[in-house]
Amino acid sequence: xxxxxxxxxxxxxxxxxxxxxxxxxxxxxxxxxxxxxxxxxxxxxxxxxxxxxxxxxxxxxxxxxxxxxxxxxxxxxxxxxxxxxxxxxxxxxxxxxxxxxxxxxxxxxxxxxxxxxxxxxxxxxxxxxxxxxxxxxxxxxxxxxxxxxxxxxxxxxxxxxxxxxxxxxxxxxxxxxxxxxxxxxxxxxxxxxxxxxxxxxxxxxxxxxxxxxxxxxxxxxxxxxxxxxxxxxxxxxxxxxxxxxxxxxxxx
Amino acid sequence: xxxxxxxxxxxxxxxxxxxxxxxxxxxxxxxxxxxxxxxxxxxxxxxxxxxxxxxxxxxxxxxxxxxxxxxxxxxxxxxxxxxxxxxxxxxxxxxxxxxxxxxxxxxxxxxxxxxxxxxxxxxxxxxxxxxxxxxxxxxxxxxxxxxxxxxxxxxxxxxxxxxxxxxxxxxxxxxxxxxxxxxxxxxxxxxxxxxxxxxxxxxxxxxxxxxxxxxxxxxxxxxxxxxxxxxxxxxxxxxxxxxxxxxxxxxx
DNA sequence: CGCTACTGCGTAGGACTTAAACAGTGAATC
DNA sequence: GATTCACTGTTTAAGTCCTACGCAGTAGCG
Numbered sequence: 001x002x003x004x005x006x007x008x009x010x011x012x013x014x015x016x017x018x019x020x021x022x023x024x025x026x027x028x029x030x031x032x033x034x035x036x037x038x039x040x041x042x043x044x045x046x047x048x049x050x051x052x053x054x055x056x057x058x059x060x061x062x063x064x065x066x067x068x069x070x071x072x073x074x075x076x077x078x079x080x081x082x083x084x085x086x087x088x089x090x091x092x093x094x095x096x097x098x099x100x101x102x103x104x105x106x107x108x109x110x111x112x113x114x115x116x117x118x119x120x121x122x123x124x125x126x127x128x129x130x131x132x133x134x135x136x137x138x139x140x141x142x143x144x145x146x147x148x149x150x151x152x153x154x155x156x157x158x159x160x161x162x163x164x165x166x167x168x169x170x171x172x173x174x175x176x177x178x179x180x181x182x183x184x185x186x187x188x189x190x191x192x193x194x195x196x197x198x199x200x201x202x203x204x205x206x207x208x209x210x211x212x213x214x215x216x217x218x219x220x221x222x223x224x225x226x227x228x229x230x231x232x233x234x235x236x237x238x239x240x241x242x243x244x245x246x247x248x249x250x251x252x
Numbered sequence: 253x254x255x256x257x258x259x260x261x262x263x264x265x266x267x268x269x270x271x272x273x274x275x276x277x278x279x280x281x282x283x284x285x286x287x288x289x290x291x292x293x294x295x296x297x298x299x300x301x302x303x304x305x306x307x308x309x310x311x312x313x314x315x316x317x318x319x320x321x322x323x324x325x326x327x328x329x330x331x332x333x334x335x336x337x338x339x340x341x342x343x344x345x346x347x348x349x350x351x352x353x354x355x356x357x358x359x360x361x362x363x364x365x366x367x368x369x370x371x372x373x374x375x376x377x378x379x380x381x382x383x384x385x386x387x388x389x390x391x392x393x394x395x396x397x398x399x400x401x402x403x404x405x406x407x408x409x410x411x412x413x414x415x416x417x418x419x420x421x422x423x424x425x426x427x428x429x430x431x432x433x434x435x436x437x438x439x440x441x442x443x444x445x446x447x448x449x450x451x452x453x454x455x456x457x458x459x460x461x462x463x464x465x466x467x468x469x470x471x472x473x474x475x476x477x478x479x480x481x482x483x484x485x486x487x488x489x490x491x492x493x494x495x496x497x498x499x500x501x502x503x504x
Numbered sequence: 505c506g507c508t509a510c511t512g513c514g515t516a517g518g519a520c521t522t523a524a525a526c527a528g529t530g531a532a533t534c
Numbered sequence: 535g536a537t538t539c540a541c542t543g544t545t546t547a548a549g550t551c552c553t554a555c556g557c558a559g560t561a562g563c564g
Contacts (some may be wrong), residue, residue, distance in 0.1 A: 008454060027539090027540055028529040031543070055522085056519090065544055130448055132448075141461045144463035148463065154469075155472050156487065158472055160487075162481075163488035163492070167415065167418050167422070170417075170421040178382070191261045193382065199260060199261070203270055203389075204389060209390075210397075211397040212396060232410075232414050240491060240495055241495070243498075276510070277561095279508090279509055279561065283512070307551085319514075319553080
């Protein structure tokens with residue numbers, strides 16, 4: 001199933017994604033292709049969320065049976081991993097472009113955020129290790145490149161990129177979850193969130209939760225319109241970049 | 253099912269967790285309690301991961317049947333939400349303590365990281381909105397309080413706390429996933445990760461991925477011992493705190 | 505002593521993943 | 535040209551899972 005005929009130790013489908021492995025030529029012609037399956041799975045995930053992605057559902061999309069897919073994949077896990085890379089592949093990672101490291105790193109983070117906004121289900125798929133798929137590695141490369149002329153140690157460049165991506169990832173997750181809760185008819189969240197401040201005031205005392213009440217009193221949760229926490233992302237990213245800038249200046 | 257007899261609009265089990273709702277007195281004595289169920293579910297999650305948590309599995313742990321649990325919970329989702337709060341409740345959120353805002357915020361972040369290290373499955377549970385459970389709110393309160401005397405606007409305090417928690421969350425996720433991959437016998441990751449640098453060199457060319465190769469060449473991935481990315485967390489957190497500090501100084 | 509709300513649990517239905525077995529196909533080999 | 539056999543898609547079935555529904559039993563209240 002998870003053959004390692006070539007010397008990478010990767011599953012066959014991963015090697016296929018890298019173009020390292022050739023399909024055997026014997027036997028009947030294949031009715032499907034890995035790309036087709038991945039694309040269909042992404043379509044399902046876009047339309048119905050990651051929960052809608054089942055082998056049967058994806059196969060139905062292709063007019064095939066669930067078990068057919070196992071000729072191309074060893075497990076559903078493999079499909080999920082390939083879907084992530086497929087999603088990144090559908091986006092154009094802009095070339096490095098002009099500007100200071102700060103501008104370029106900022107653009108990089110914004111690209112990542114927009115990717116998760118477009119494919120929110122990517123964040124629901126467990127990461128099983130460091131990136132090894134083509135488009136993800138290309139994305140990492142772009143991130144590292146923004147710190148090219150900064151004089152940072154290689155180790156620190158990686159850590160800095162990890163910092164930016166960590167912030168962006170869980171920010172996108174939070175923002176996406178809340179947006180989804182707003183849009184869904186889930187009785188709990190949809191009804192609770194619009195009156196969040198009110199609810200908290202009802203459940204907690206000002207004496208025990210002074211800081212929380214101060215934030216609520218300042219009207220922070222009284223947004224007439226939910227903007228996807230755009231402001232908070234901007235805020236966090238600027239702080240992160242300030243922090244990296246401080247380190248760069250210290251090194252120089 | 254999801255009654256809102258009291259005026260919070262929350263599910264009954266949530267109100268129970270707040271101590272707002274009383275159980276009816278009629279009928280036979282209850283064989284279980286919500287606390288018991290949550291604790292059992294947490295035990296299962298600790299031992300077998302979030303994937304091991306099924307209604308049947310949790311019930312078996314208690315010597316009950318799967319359907320019994322639905323007398324206490326409206327859905328599995330509710331159980332999951334309660335588990336998160338239960339996990340935070342099992343930890344002692346240290347009192348604010350002494351020190352500058354920076355030291356206290358750092359301690360706060362370290363506490364959060366340690367929570368996710370102890371209960372990694374928490375990060376696998378989808379967040380359905382802003383925090384509304386008791387222990388989570390207490391945790392948020394502690395975070396906001398660290399920024400007490402800084403002169404930041406309330407809005408900015410929340411954004412800053414959100415920044416720290418966002419970084420910590422996805423960092424814990426990444427670190428936990430990779431640790432799990434190292435410890436698991438999952439053929440893909442367990443075999444691939446120790447030779448990550450080697451693998452990347454095999455799959456990519458130096459011409460196309462110069463920045464990535466530079467990092468690998470610097471020996472960044474040659475850790476003899478995997479330390480859970482402790483160093484990278486420290487790095488990221490310091491940058492974040494530097495960034496917040498810069499803002500505070502600018503305001504003053 | 506009913507009444508009635510409440511209890512736990514058995515059954516069953518409709519998901520899901522995937523192991524195993526099957527028959528058809530067609531390139532490689534003799 | 536005949537044969538071999540690796541490879542194909544599919545069917546069947548086993549083992550999960552969540553939870554709607556309904557039943558029989560229990561205990562506080564009038």
